[in-house]
Amino acid sequence: MDQDRLERVRAGDGHAFAALTEPYRRELLVHCYRMLGSLTDAEDLLQETLLAAWRGLAGFEGRSSLRSWLYRIATNRCLNAMRAVNRRVPAEPTPPFQPPEPSRRGEITWLQPCPDALLDGIADTAPGPEARYQAAEAVELAFVAALQRMPPRQTAVLVLRDVLGFATDEVADILDTTPTAVKGALQRARAALDGERPPPRPGAAAERELGRRFAEAYTAADIDGLIALLTDDAWLAMPPAPHEYHGTDAIAAFLRASFAYRADRTSHLVPTRANGLPAYGTYLREPGAPAATPAGLLVLASTGDRVHAVTRFHLDTLYPRFGLPTRLD
CATH class of the missing domain: 3.10.450.50 (Nuclear Transport Factor 2; Chain: A,)
Known part of the structure; x- marks a missing residue:
């Protein structure tokens, strides 16, 4: 990390803060999108994350990387949003014609698409060695929708471990829990996703x-x-x-x-x-x-x-x- 730039941020230099966090903005946005399933909500949570980082950087001691510290803030902000009883869920639209009876009524009505342009050139296109999912597979709609059906804590653990490739100890630090708890949540999350992987795509x-x-x-x-x-x-x-x-x-x-x-x-x-x-x-x-x-x-x-x-x-x-x-x- 650029120590001189960090000191300037701590002294209140907003331009230095922007330069320090810019390399992580796009991957943090995609992380929030995976967690929340909504691009609109992800953009809001990214702004909350950066504001919290700006306010809290004076207390950043460097015991973890800046990237891990930012993921800690973003993940916990997302977990708070996912657990909130007043989470923004869009109103059911009134169809302009009488549709036939549906096969089922889906529950993930807040799901939104993510433009491919946002996925180009982000750091997590080269996830850590612990990752089990390719970056492209981990933003497909079926995968993002499946994450929304899981308990928030399991979603966070699976994304951090199997998509981003953080080590168990790092995930425990990000979520302020124990490695044992991380392993248990990951086992349950993987079991929940069994059979959810989309079929092979054509060329x-x-x-x-x-x-x-x-x-x-x-x-x-x-x-x-x-x-x-x-x-x-x-x-x-x-x-x-x-x-x-x-x-x-x-x-x-x-x-x-x-x-x-x-x-x-x-x-x-x-x-x-x-x-x-x-x-x-x-x-x-x-x-x-x-x-x-x-x-x-x-x-x-x-x-x-x-x-x-x-x-x-x-x-x-x-x-x-x-x-x-x-x-x-």
Whole structure:
């Protein structure tokens, strides 16, 4: 660590603090996102973390690395947020049409996508030797959603140990607990994630081609064409709406209702990337209107030559984070 810069921070130099913490900002944001499942909440918690670090740096004694110390602050801030009874959970939206009965009602309605641009060049793309998950795998939607179903402490232990690769003693220090407690929580967390790993993905070229065919069928409202691209056990989810549809018959029923509501409006899809997966910003244009407006972000997860999960996020305010325009002329 730059001791001179640290002393300047302790003397109140805000520019020195920014320079000292800048290398860790992006990885801390991704860490908060994994913990919370919400990009909006993660951004808020990152600001809380940096404010707490600024206020507490005078007491930093250097017994651990600055990175570990920042992770201690961020992790504990996230745990407080996850345990809070008033945690921000989005209101269930009212659908503009009558959807068919869902296969189930999902509980993780706060789940949000994460732009791939945020994942480029962060330090935890080279996790420690203790890690069991690749960085890309550890931001896929299925993995992040699975973390949200676990008790907060188990989520923290698993992310710190198996994703970031911190040693058991380091995790115990970050969470202010014992190595024995860390090992027990990790064992339970790993058991909870058994079977949750997504199936093998196709190669990049095959994934792009599958996405292209999906986009063409979607804009054409070709239900048969879309269903032909899905696995028999595919899932369709739509956070923050809790409605989830399982299997091609249930998904086809929903698409019929959705495309009937679209009627004669024109649909456009613009490609982007989210959580390491192909994604599309969808837009609808009213007849005679000069521009199309956002209508939800689609994220596709594939295996072999089929799509096994479609997640449509009704979060139009996040479009700029994915390099998507707020209107399509």
